[in-house]
Amino acid sequence: MSDRSRRLSRTAVALATVPTFLFLAACGDTSSDDASTIVRTTTNVAGAGVVGIERDTVGLCAPEQPVDTLGRQGDSRLVVAGGRSTTVPADPQRIVVLSMTALDSSCAVGMWERVVGAPTAPLAPTAPPSALLRPDYLGTGIAEIPGVGPEGSPDLDAIRALSPDVIIGADSLDPSVTAQLDGIAPTVLTRASSSWLERSTLAAAAMGRRDAATRATEQYRARAEDVGRRQNSSITEASVVRFGAGDAQLLGDDSFAGQVLAQAGVRRPGPQQGATRPLSADDPSDAEGDLIYVLFDGQDGLEHGTSVMESDAWKDLGAVTDSRVFSVDDTVWSGDGLVAAGAVLTDISNSLNGYV
Numbered sequence: 001m002s003d004r005s006r007r008l009s010r011t012a013v014a015l016a017t018v019p020t021f022l023f024l025a026a027c028g029d030t031s032s033d034d035a036s037t038i039v040r041t042t043t044n045v046a047g048a049g050v051v052g053i054e055r056d057t058v059g060l061c062a063p064e065q066p067v068d069t070l071g072r073q074g075d076s077r078l079v080v081a082g083g084r085s086t087t088v089p090a091d092p093q094r095i096v097v098l099s100m101t102a103l104d105s106s107c108a109v110g111m112w113e114r115v116v117g118a119p120t121a122p123l124a125p126t127a128p129p130s131a132l133l134r135p136d137y138l139g140t141g142i143a144e145i146p147g148v149g150p151e152g153s154p155d156l157d158a159i160r161a162l163s164p165d166v167i168i169g170a171d172s173l174d175p176s177v178t179a180q181l182d183g184i185a186p187t188v189l190t191r192a193s194s195s196w197l198e199r200s201t202l203a204a205a206a207m208g209r210r211d212a213a214t215r216a217t218e219q220y221r222a223r224a225e226d227v228g229r230r231q232n233s234s235i236t237e238a239s240v241v242r243f244g245a246g247d248a249q250l251l252g253d254d255s256f257a258g259q260v261l262a263q264a265g266v267r268r269p270g271p272q273q274g275a276t277r278p279l280s281a282d283d284p285s286d287a288e289g290d291l292i293y294v295l296f297d298g299q300d301g302l303e304h305g306t307s308v309m310e311s312d313a314w315k316d317l318g319a320v321t322d323s324r325v326f327s328v329d330d331t332v333w334s335g336d337g338l339v340a341a342g343a344v345l346t347d348i349s350n351s352l353n354g355y356v
Helices: 003-017 100-108 156-161 175-182 196-206 210-231 256-263 298-309 338-349
Strands: 021-023 030-032 048-050 076-081 084-089 095-097 115-120 147-150 166-170 187-190 238-243 248-250 291-296 325-327
Touching: 076 187, 076 196, 084 187, 095 100, 100 115, 100 166, 100 196, 100 210, 100 338, 147 156, 156 175, 166 175, 166 196, 175 187, 187 196, 196 210, 196 338, 210 256, 210 338, 238 256, 238 298, 248 298, 256 338, 291 298
Parallel strands: 048 325, 095 115, 095 166, 115 147, 166 187, 238 291, 291 325
Antiparallel strands: 021 030, 076 084, 238 248
16 A cells, blocks of 8 residues: 555544544533534635634633742742742742743733733734734733833833833843843743743742642643543644745654644654754655644745645645645744643644544
């Protein structure tokens, strides 16, 4: 049997044996449905059905969680992160976050209403004109938090004017910027080389909510297992391609998307087992899978991706001819936190065994 025939056989088995469950909300409620309506798409990009464009963010963020008691020293606590030891308020009231990881974490542990400043981010190419410079998946309340500049280039004057009692960023900041932040408020830096779960937990610890982050992580892992079981994910190979301005990457096991897929038990095609690597536009055969998820890094990524996806070489892929290509939100699938990971699980639930 040819590779193409084996792949089609796997797809037929998946569609025939997997229950047609559809997750309707982030909490995991399900409803039976006909296979032709598993995927709810609102638009189409170069033949790919758009998944997750209408997210329900009502009640998305956790209610405020209790402050940690362990490690508290009166009104303060010591946080060790990024090669630094920083004394921060035990229960901070005015928080500035300088990374999307920390912003996501504030939602996951119910501290977002104490965040007085947060970074801005480029709008997704499919975002509506009314969208704000903040990831849509985090909801409208977080979108209205005052901006303090993009990640990696914080506006020091804006931060100073907010009078924070703790600042949470990443160790990728320029040391001169870090020194100035230290002069404004105690600054905790997560380590870029650590895992996204470690960064999320550390950001929560700087907010005095490490225990809440641990509970949220356990809930996420349990949901990932549940999604995998309901979708019978182990029989499906999902390819993930991220288009940039003039290039494309196969997102491997080291990517955020790849790790969430693995935690849900989704298999990956052979060429995508390992580190993220480039994909040739002239020969995109390594993008083949039972289905393909595509991400677009900004407007330039959308334009380049569209040109590749309209090529004959791309259209020859089996997943393309089977109408099993799905466009997903880059800010979610390239995210860095528990809330983003939960949104990826919702997208998986709504598309893994569906078709456009």
